Amino acid sequence: MENEIAIGYRKGEAGNSSPDDPKSKFYNLTSSFYLLITTLFLLSFSSFGQSLGDYQRIASENNPGLQAKYKEFEAAMQKVPQVNTLPDPSFSFGYFISPVETRVGPQRAKFSLTQMFPWFGTLKAQGDVATLMAEAKYQSFLDAQNQLHYQVAAAYYPLYELKQWKKIEQKNIDILQSYKTIANSKFKSGAAPMVDVLRVDLMLKDAETNLSILDQKEKPLRASFNQLLNREEGEAVLIRDSLEAEALAANFRRDSLLTNNPVLNALDLKIQASEASELAAQKQGLPKLGVGLDYAVVAERSDMSLADNGKDILMPMVSVNIPIFRGKYKAAVKEARLMQESYTLQREELVNSLSSGYETVWFDMQQQLELIELYENQLVTTQQSLNLLFSAYGNSGKEFEEVLRMQQQLLKYEKMMATAEAKYQIALAKLHYITAKTE
CATH class of the missing domain: 2.20.200 (Outer membrane efflux proteins (OEP))
Known part of the structure; x- marks a missing residue:
């Protein structure tokens, strides 16, 4: 775009147009306007194109662990023609x-x-076993995909929290620097002691160190996130500027807790496969x-x-x-029945775990919502108190220590607010995982 603008300007020179010529000015303004619009469009497109959902889709396509799960399903499908074909x-x-x-x-x-x-129906029973076990593998793949989406979300929101903390800390540094200027001015005029300047200096050093540590913390968080997407560790991650924590209706998605869960579906298929395996073992004894x-x-x-x-x-x-020697056939039948009992018990355990997990996640979400509401109110009150204290300090030059303390309290609530927002979103992602939400 810059080259195009330069070419357009040289064309104007070839036509004997000077930079002061109205036509030349029009071309320059028009080119600048198009450059600005194009830049804004590209930036907005990049932000829109790299949402959390987009990152989750990238992870689904590139994550080697998830690809391995799908290969297990494909390998299991190749078992079917091996067992339902004549010797x-x-x-x-x-x-x-x-x-x-x-x-x-x-x-x-x-x-x-x-x-x-083999006896009539033996091959069909063996094929049913292999088919049902392959379908169970596919359900395990779906669960691994849902779990990966949750892991991506759980790695994304700490980056959001870190971004907010860095913004808050930088704003704190800017405010403290302005406080230092005011304290210096009041000290020179004899309206405040030198200790006020020293207090601000101490807090500035703390804030600058905190910001440096936050900068260093970003690297491992970004590496963990990109590892899930199977990308280079240092590749940039676009993070949203704000999050919305909306209260959900009671028993949100609870009706889908036990209906579409891939792990439950996999266990149901394994139970059916064990029943087919029992039938196959009986027919092999004929x-x-x-x-x-x-x-x-x-x-x-x-x-x-x-x-x-x-x-x-x-x-x-x-x-x-x-088949005179019946021991192995009886053992195969008993094995199939024991596996049915095992899968049934595993299913019962998973149902209990999902129900308790739902309650735990729901409590965590409600807790974070209440904390967010609390911090919002505390921020308003703290900001009002800070404004009053600062006005009093501007008039009398006293209570500067209280101004600094209130500023740090404001900083604390802002950070806790960002943390609560991130924790709420992680809990919501966990809720989507255990209720098997795929969109």
């Missing part, structure tokens, strides 16, 4: 070193092909049927002429695999 047929070949003599000639070689078939075909190569007899002399032999066969 490979068996082929054998034999050559008679000493030919077996028959009426129509000696047997030279023999070919055998056999295919075993006989297996085999169908085969034998083909024998017969050479011709040379010592006589016979009907069918040298005719090859074709023999269909049927076989039965009888």
Whole structure:
């Protein structure tokens, strides 16, 4: 854009236009206006395009842990064709070193092909087990994605809190510097003691040190956030300037606490898979049927002429695999039943945990809302008290220590307000996680 403006200005010179020419001034003003509008648009677009939701989407696309969860689901899906397909047929070949003599000639070689078939419904049951376990893996992936979104939020809002603290601390430094100027002026005029200047100096050094520590704290917080997005540790993170903490209706999203939770869904699917596994184990303990075909190569007899002399032999066969040793089949059935009981108990435990977790998070949110309201009122009162004290100091030159104390109290409430806002948003993100909100 700057190059375009410069080119436009040189074109004006080529047309014998001076910088003082009205047309040239119009081109310069117009170019500056477009530059300003474009800059504001890009800044607003960048801020809008990098909301917390955008960061969560980036994390969903790039986080290696989440990608690993999805690969587990894809791998589990490949288990289905492995277990619901017939076993490979068996082929054998034999050559008679000493030919077996028959009426129509000696047997030279023999070919055998056999295919075993498990009991009816066995393959379907095994396929159901694999399919249900794969669906459970997908639910685990969805839970990992929801958990990742919560982790991104839990790493984002401390950055917001830090940004607010830095702004508050810088404002405090500016105010203290103005106080120092006033205290110096009053000391020179003999209206206030030198100790007032020294007190401000001490507080200024404290504030500057605090700001330096906050600057250093930003690096690890930003690194932790970018790590969730699988980005460079030092990449910039755009943080909102303000947050809104709105009171929610009672029992907000509680109806979805136990209906759409991926972990509960995964356990339900595992229970179904265990039931299908029990059925599969029972069917595996039933006989297996085999169908085969034998083909024998017969050479011709040379010592006589016979009907069918040298005719090859074709023999269909049927076989039965009888599961006599029942211990392993009984153990497989018992294992499936025990896993059903285990998953049922895990589900019951998770329901209790979700219910108590909801109450804990809800309490935390209400607590932060009350604190925010308290700090808002305290800030108004403290600011009014500070204004009165400062007016009294301007008139009498006394009570400067009380002015500084009240200024630090104001600073304290402002920081506590920012912390409460961040904690509320983190608690809200946790509520969205345990109620499985995906948007």
